[in-house]
Amino acid sequence: MIRTYAVFFLAVCFLLMPLKSESSDETKVFFSSASLVRGDLILITIHADLLEKPLAFWMKKEIPLIYSQANASWRGFIAADLKQKPGVYKVVVQLPSSGFEKEFYIRVNDRDYGVRKLKLDPKKVDLDAEALNRAGNEAAIVNELWTADCQLPLWDDGFLMPVDKKIVGTFGRRSIINKRKRAPHTGVDISGKSGDPVKAIHNGTVMLVADHFFTGNSLYLNHGGCIISMYFHLDKILVKNGDKVEKGQIIGLVGATGRVTESHLHWGVRINGARVNPLTLIKLSGKWDE
Ligand SMILES: [Zn+2]
Numbered sequence: 240m241i242r243t244y245a246v247f248f249l250a251v252c253f254l255l256m257p258l259k260s261e262s263s264d265e266t267k268v269f270f271s272s273a274s275l276v277r278g279d280l281i282l283i284t285i286h287a288d289l290l291e292k293p294l295a296f297w298m299k300k301e302i303p304l305i306y307s308q309a310n311a312s313w314r315g316f317i318a319a320d321l322k323q324k325p326g327v328y329k330v331v332v333q334l335p336s337s338g339f340e341k342e343f344y345i346r347v348n349d350r351d352y353g354v355r356k357l358k359l360d361p362k363k364v365d366l367d368a369e370a371l372n373r374a375g376n377e378a379a380i381v382n383e384l385w386t387a388d389c390q391l392p393l394w395d396d397g398f399l400m401p402v403d404k405k406i407v408g409t410f411g412r413r414s415i416i417n418k419r420k421r422a423p424h425t426g427v428d429i430s431g432k433s434g435d436p437v438k439a440i441h442n443g444t445v446m447l448v449a450d451h452f453f454t455g456n457s458l459y460l461n462h463g464g465c466i467i468s469m470y471f472h473l474d475k476i477l478v479k480n481g482d483k484v485e486k487g488q489i490i491g492l493v494g495a496t497g498r499v500t501e502s503h504l505h506w507g508v509r510i511n512g513a514r515v516n517p518l519t520l521i522k523l524s525g526k527w528d529e
Contacts, residue, residue: 268332270317271523274346278321278411280515281345282523285313285332294333297345300511302330303464305392309528315464316523317345318510321411321425325349352411355424363498364417370452377451384446384459384467385512392464393442397525399487401437401470402429402504410516425514426469426507431493433474433502439484440468440508440517448476454505455497458490468517471505472497 271282283302285293288311295302297317304313317330330343366374408428414421431437443460446467451457454471458478461467474494484490495502508517 276350277323280318296331318513319347320513355412374452389465398440405430429504435493436489437491441486445482465511467509469507
């Protein structure tokens with residue numbers, strides 16, 4: 240009797256085992272590239288059912304994943320901060336419903352983004368005690384934003400350029416201001432006359448509207464899915480804290496407020512806290528449903 244049970248048990252095991260490994264093999268994970276440079280992002284695609292929501296982690300943070308109907312797969316962004324140390328970093332993909340778990344390795348490479356040399360009013364560079372105190376307080380307020388609740392995405396397709404004009408300042412350049420090394424450029428500068436309209440790059444919620452020492456009239460949008468966009472040196476801001484905005488909505492006007500030499504839009508993006516090139520977000524999100 241015991242032997243019959245044992246045979247039956249083994250038979251069931253053999254029947255189940257191939258089924259289980261087959262379902263694991265079906266979970267295909269793709270990356271738009273096996274490597275990225277610091278300050279950039281790539282796309283992760285996980286072929287899994289809508290009801291089989293996978294989990295993915297990169298540098299110990301959960302990557303928000305969004306289901307793409309057109310692709311029948313889950314997608315998200317893997318982003319490396321501008322100051323990320325080059326090296327190989329692990330991505331862990333899990334499917335809680337089937338127990339599937341697999342590790343992948345993505346290389347972050349260094350990149351020489353070049354240098355920008357600026358001459359500014361020394362008062363705006365070598366700050367007195369009062370300005371230093373002000374800038375410090377403002378930095379603390381902005382730093383709070385990166386830990387805001389961000390999982391639920393308010394978007395599921397391509398992001399827009401905020402101003403459709405020439406890029407006059409590229410992302411990532413080291414800065415030398417009045418012959419001294421300063422923080423690198425963490426956004427892109429788009430040319431614009433004072434008063435030109437600035438569009439929301441996607442649906443979002445206004446996180447912060449402020450007049451800051453360096454960035455002038457500044458606006459921060461939370462798009463969910465841990466994507467935050469920011470717009471600096473604005474002449475006017477047309478929305479207020481907590482407002483819901485739609486993709487393409489005019490949220491402000493180009494200006495020359497804060498520490499600038501001439502009117503332009505400084506536009507930055509953070510993905511899961513990482514400072515990345517906003518132009519790559521435009522490019523990759525445009526392929527969301529491909
Ligand atoms: Zn800038």
